[in-house]
Amino acid sequence: MEEVKFKEIRKSHKGITKLSYEVTQILGNDPNRSPLYALLYAINKEENTKEEIYSYFKYFYVNEFANIRLKQPELDDLLLDGITKALIQKQNNTYSLTEKGNEVLTKCKTVNLVTNKALGFFFSEKIVLIFSLICLIFMSSLKIIVGLNAGSDALFNEGIENFTDIIKIFIITLSIKLRKDRLGAIAIIILMLITGINLIIASVFSIFQTDIISPSYFTFILMFISILLNLMLLVLKNFVGKLQANFALLSDAKDNVINIRLSLGVIIGLIFALFGIYWVDSIVGIVIASLIIFDGLETLLALIKSGEDIDIDSFKLSLDKAFEFKIAHWIILIIQEENLSEQQMNENFVEAIEKGYEMFGVWAIFGLLNIEKFNIHKILNIMKKKGLVFIQDEKLYLTDKGKQQYHNALSQEINRVSRDKKKYKNWKPPSRLFKVIWGLFGIIIPIIFILLVIYVGPIIYEFIINLIG
Secondary structure, three states: OOOOOHHHHHHHOOOHHHHHHHHHHHHOOOHHHOHHHHHHHHHHOOOOOHHHHHHHHHOOOOOOOOOOOOOHHHHHHHHHHHHHOOOEEEEOOEEEEOHHHHHHHHHHHHHHHHHHHHHHHHOOHHHHHHHHHHHHHHHHHHHHHHHHHHOOHHHHHHHHHHHHHHHHHHHHHHHHHHOOHHHHHHHHHHHHHHHHHHHHHHHHHHHHOOOOOOOOHHHHHHHHHHHHHHHHHHHHHHHHHHHOOOHHHHHHHHHHHHHHHHHHHHHHHHHHHHOOOOOHHHHHHHHHHHHHHHHHHHHHHHHHHHOOOOOHHHHOOOHHHHOOOOHHHHHHHHHHHOOOOHHHHHHHHHHHHHHHHHHHHHHOOOOOOOHHHOOOHHHHHHHHHOOOEEEEOOEEEEOHHHHHHHHHHHHHHHHHHHHHHHHHHOOOOOOHHHHHHHHHHHHHHHHHHHHHHHHHHHHHHHHHHHHHO
8 A cells, every 4th residue: 555644644634434434335335345445446457348357356365355255246246336336437348437436436545544554553563562561560560569468479479470571572572673573482482481380389389388368359350450451462462463473472462361361360269268268379370380381382382393484373273263364265265266386376365465455455464564575385384284275286276175165165255245235235324423422431331330349349349258257
């Protein structure tokens, strides 16, 4: 996409949300996932005959599309839709944009430029790391103080573990600057293993030196806040890690999973402590530490084994999860249509994502911001390991499992397209009154919840303690 300064775009188009609603009503889909916009863009590039349009979209990929590929029947429907909406005109078997079509195309480009810039800023590695650092300092300080006051070794140890996580932030920052993603990922996993070993040692010793734990209401609140913040960081790091193809950040997301487990373990220990059973705190710590070590070793071995050809599958994601971008299904559909060599498939896919990226920017595909450096070989390798494709005479073929996946891909595509049509059939932008009510709801509900936690929560907690006592 074009390089335009975010401030300049915002200055020229302050009503970007309104503009987005306007084109969504015309296109019947969001501007960042509209096949009709893609068709308008292609025609504007002088792909004017049906044959040229078919050829242009033969190798084309956009992750946000309901369709995996835009085939001839879909393109015919889009051409008819464009003509019906007075966006496209046909003369002597040649298609061109009407004045309205050019206007809609310009508005779509503007919306996509602004949203791309916003996405790049708010979901940048820098913002994630700053937010992570603030959360770690805040949570580690509170857990250490509350852990000491409550006499909970598990809570104190978790606070120390959170404090050492700050080191990982600097490792990620360094790996980004040096562009050594894999080394950064390995370093973080090693630290994760050290955390697990230390936790096991501390938990074993605490079994034989059981201290009285005195949990308070706010100790439980602190742990629930910790779980909530770690869930937010987990989602954010996973999203940005895929968006920026940063494997060090994806490794650090696994650390948030550990923190969530630790917090749940502490809560279990605190609940038993209310009944005077203090050794459970240590047993839970050993179980969680064992899971940390097992998970860490498995990921570390996968990272070392993968060499420089690191991929998302190293982080124990399933095929569907690792390729939520539908890339695997796109490849399967191409192989079903024609048998290509790996090199040809790679060249065609790079062509496909370059076209998508030109129109939609980051919405086209996550994790491929440097598309000129991308190759499809590692994805094909995983597909071969999964038993979906095989090579014969240097050409790619589908296995029986791959052919089954082909039909699954078509079925999923039909369902997605059907849902899209239902969603936008009678779509209307939200009214101003709805926005005001929703905004007030978003402010009032959290305030009520906080007041309940501060004033009502302690009363309920004391009532429960009295019942136990």
